[in-house]
Amino acid sequence: MDTTAIGGCAPEAAICARGIIREFEAGQSTIRVLHGIDTDIRSGEMTYVVGESGSGKTTLISIMCGILWPTEGEVKVFGTDIYKLSDTELVNFRLNNIGFIFQQYNLIPSIDAAANAAVPLIAQGVPLHEARERAMVLLDKLNIGDQANKLPRQLSGGQQQRVAIARALVHEPRLVVCDEPTAALDARSGRRVMDLLREVAVAPDRACIIVTHDNRIFDLADRIIVLEDGRITHDGKEMPDDH
Amino acid sequence: MLTGDAQKFYGLLFGIAFSTLLITQQMTIFVNLVERGASGVYNAPEAEVWVMDPVSRTTDVSYAMPSTALDKVRSVPGVEWAVPHLRAQANVRTKDGDLEGVGVIGVDDATLIGLPKRMANGDKSVLFAPDTVVIDDVGVTRLFSNGASPLGERLELNDQRAVIRGVSDAIPSFTSTVVLYTRYSNALNFVPGTRNRLSFVLVGVRKGETPEAVAARIEKETGLKAETREEFAQAGINFIIENTGIPTNFGITVFLGFVVGVAIVGLTFSLFIRDNIKQFGALKAIGVTNRKIMGMVASQAGLVGMIGYALGVIGTVAFIRAFSSNPFFKGFYIPWQIPLISLAAVIVILAITGLIAIRSVLKTEPAAVFR
Ligand SMILES: Nc1ncnc2c1ncn2[C@@H]1O[C@H](COP(=O)(O)OP(=O)(O)OP(=O)(O)O)[C@@H](O)[C@H]1O
Ligand SMILES: [Mg+2]
Numbered sequence: 041m042d043t044t045a046i047g048g049c050a051p052e053a054a055i056c057a058r059g060i061i062r063e064f065e066a067g068q069s070t071i072r073v074l075h076g077i078d079t080d081i082r083s084g085e086m087t088y089v090v091g092e093s094g095s096g097k098t099t100l101i102s103i104m105c106g107i108l109w110p111t112e113g114e115v116k117v118f119g120t121d122i123y124k125l126s127d128t129e130l131v132n133f134r135l136n137n138i139g140f141i142f143q144q145y146n147l148i149p150s151i152d153a154a155a156n157a158a159v160p161l162i163a164q165g166v167p168l169h170e171a172r173e174r175a176m177v178l179l180d181k182l183n184i185g186d187q188a189n190k191l192p193r194q195l196s197g198g199q200q201q202r203v204a205i206a207r208a209l210v211h212e213p214r215l216v217v218c219d220e221p222t223a224a225l226d227a228r229s230g231r232r233v234m235d236l237l238r239e240v241a242v243a244p245d246r247a248c249i250i251v252t253h254d255n256r257i258f259d260l261a262d263r264i265i266v267l268e269d270g271r272i273t274h275d276g277k278e279m280p281d282d283h
Numbered sequence: 284m285l286t287g288d289a290q291k292f293y294g295l296l297f298g299i300a301f302s303t304l305l306i307t308q309q310m311t312i313f314v315n316l317v318e319r320g321a322s323g324v325y326n327a328p329e330a331e332v333w334v335m336d337p338v339s340r341t342t343d344v345s346y347a348m349p350s351t352a353l354d355k356v357r358s359v360p361g362v363e364w365a366v367p368h369l370r371a372q373a374n375v376r377t378k379d380g381d382l383e384g385v386g387v388i389g390v391d392d393a394t395l396i397g398l399p400k401r402m403a404n405g406d407k408s409v410l411f412a413p414d415t416v417v418i419d420d421v422g423v424t425r426l427f428s429n430g431a432s433p434l435g436e437r438l439e440l441n442d443q444r445a446v447i448r449g450v451s452d453a454i455p456s457f458t459s460t461v462v463l464y465t466r467y468s469n470a471l472n473f474v475p476g477t478r479n480r481l482s483f484v485l486v487g488v489r490k491g492e493t494p495e496a497v498a499a500r501i502e503k504e505t506g507l508k509a510e511t512r513e514e515f516a517q518a519g520i521n522f523i524i525e526n527t528g529i530p531t532n533f534g535i536t537v538f539l540g541f542v543v544g545v546a547i548v549g550l551t552f553s554l555f556i557r558d559n560i561k562q563f564g565a566l567k568a569i570g571v572t573n574r575k576i577m578g579m580v581a582s583q584a585g586l587v588g589m590i591g592y593a594l595g596v597i598g599t600v601a602f603i604r605a606f607s608s609n610p611f612f613k614g615f616y617i618p619w620q621i622p623l624i625s626l627a628a629v630i631v632i633l634a635i636t637g638l639i640a641i642r643s644v645l646k647t648e649p650a651a652v653f654r
Contacts, residue, residue, distance in 0.1 A: 147562070149559075
């Protein structure tokens, strides 16, 4: 671990998480899913969070991107202590700084691909036609410009995922989070998506976190954080040998 | 989002349109039917004040006055003219030998005041011929259902001979009874009994006087009851409302229309939200505020509501048009208040169901979207 970051936050860190504890109520008892996570996520890198099912990966990135409150600890994203923001400020912070790629894409079924990709811009108040134009640029870059006027259900799974990727990047967020982007894909398509993500989602001023337990793509990471039962057990360029 | 889901879109549309139709149509029928209680007043448009025995209540529930009442009323200051008016029940035997209860209305011999304004067939002056009656147009459809012309037909009216020589264009009574108009002196022959056969005195007021003032003066000076046209029409309407189960029956149907609307719309709304909860979660995670999501759903629900409402109102108009030739629906109109009431009902239905449905969206944690 980067020793300069312990205690304080390195100024260049995209995300600085300190002492993250998360508990869930399960009936009478409380289960602790994250046991005090300290880590920094750096811009310009594709960081993987890997680990077995139930190890707390989704919980961790949800906390790091401002959609799940930690039981304890603090998260700074680009220097902002996000859980000290008011609800509305936090919503706006996400809108302006974070791009999401969900495993099930969650596109809006009744509007076409370009409109779906333009959603964050529309939410920011960008005029409709301008939002669409900017979304088109990305769809073209992702090679599905010709599908822009189709509804999600008229697209293949891979095409829908590209629309979802376009939606995550259209407003040029500084942080992109993906949960299991390749889980539903075969090996070749999975690698293609990761190549694509690296191409569009990794930039010197942009951080990209990917949650996965797909060992077929581990070699594409810049950095791998391994979670086991809610604790970080490895952090480095390669996977540890015992995995 | 809603508009993209054809099944739910049409479900909502149907629910709203159905409710609107039921509420608008039933309230329209109710209002028109109840207003029939005033048809006797509306059918004698010249009368500005109706004078009657103090116990009389409506045009059809009256107790006769002594014939001296007419002169008493005429001597009251402010009375321009006063004419006798007789309303009675009788039986007619038709050519086929059927017996039918009819209303007999005796109008003023000289002026024919008391007769409906327009004739559907023939001229008012036919009444000056002996034994003549004018039948109302509903009566024609009831007594001559084969479509034959009633003109020249003979009737046996309480064993007296009567000849139909004209058809009036009248507002049907609440019970759609056949009505025969004849001159007052004729009517006395048709209707059995000997004395006290002056049901009402119809009064026109002098220029510069108000009907209210004249009515009050008549009551004071004669001891009879005098009501203005509007008061007496209202009394007829109130009589129907108080003495029939109509308000309850229609009230129940209108309420059911509302409940069915809430049920269909509510169910469809909840299904829609449930099917799209992940998408809503995604929007929330991305940074769309609850307000914007509510605005989005509200504007779409508003759109569906407007289309459904329009369909329901159009349906009611079409229904009333389609049945306008049926005597039961004669003269039916939609008072402007009714579409407003059903619009309010639609808004309430959408607001209740929409708020219930959207609660689950507002409660959804954006984090749920990663699960
Ligand atoms: N909302 C919740 N309520 C209760 N328990 C939860 C909740 N969310 C997660 N958990 C529990 O926390 C633990 C970690 O869940 P998490 O989803 O973070 O795991 P994961 O590493 O993403 O697993 P997977 O690879 O299967 O997606 C699990 O035991 C899970 O049951
Ligand atoms: Mg997970």
